[in-house]
Amino acid sequence: MKQDIIDALIFYFRTPPKEMLRRIKERDLPWIVQLGVYGFCGILATVVSVGIIVLLSTTVIPAYEGMIVNGEPLTKELRAKNLLINNGISFFITNFFVYYMNVMLVFKRGRHSPWMEFLYFTLINLIAFVISQVAGPELVRRFDIPTNIAIFSNTVAAALINFVARKFFVFKG
Template sequence: MLGTHPALLQFIRYVIAGGVATAAHIVLFHLVAWKVFPSLQANDYAVRFFGLKIREVNDYSRARNSMLGNVIAFVFSNMVAYLINIFWVFERGRHSLLVEVVLFYLVSGISMAIGTVLMGLLIRRLRLLTTFAFGANLVAAVMINYVMRKYLIFQG
């Protein structure tokens, strides 16, 4: 049945690939937020679930540190996304490899920047839990990336 609907199959693959890349991003973000740039709170789900010992920081430092951690996680998880996209979801060939990688990171970078600013604002202004602010960041990125990757970067 899916063979007759290649666009649906491609979208399902994109969702799976996005899930893998998102999982990589979440794991990296939380590791960095726990060990490198402290930005987790006692109420964060990862802290409670894994019983992590954290260093408490004020909201200003937490916002800054979470944004730094998000950038670090982005660089690595975006490479995971790119590799899965070129080997399993989309067809390469619209651009040279270098242009394709630059466009991929540019589009992802713009959506990540929008999401990261949103995350920082939600923490600073609304004092939102880091986990929820991070989730808002992910939603903002997903909304932009599929369309841009499908119609601008790859050959559909």
């Protein structure tokens, strides 16, 4: 582990920017740096996901408190249902986006056929998504932890599950 950290620091501080980009594109990175690039892709995916949810929730499928549709204020039940729909739509759009980013910047393809690779990628993403949707409320209910800590821990756990599964099962590494 110590050598892995040293390799990552050498990469960050001694590699010229053009060489960094070349090595990222060729996936010739220390695993800690690969994890960082993966994290960057995850941040972009989160921005895309939240953007889609907010856009849908404010326009096409209303999901904000105080909104009025057909002259009636949205009930909390309808808001919750619409938010779930918006989350689902966002999941599938964001899944395509993050798959593309992972293929372009993080992992080497070729362990499976392209269709199977995408199917496994989506399945693992869906499993991590469902676990995170269940685990957060459960952490709050069982251990009374603050909501933001539950959200953060779910995000980190889902990201790590996805990274390991993608690195060792979906892609070549």
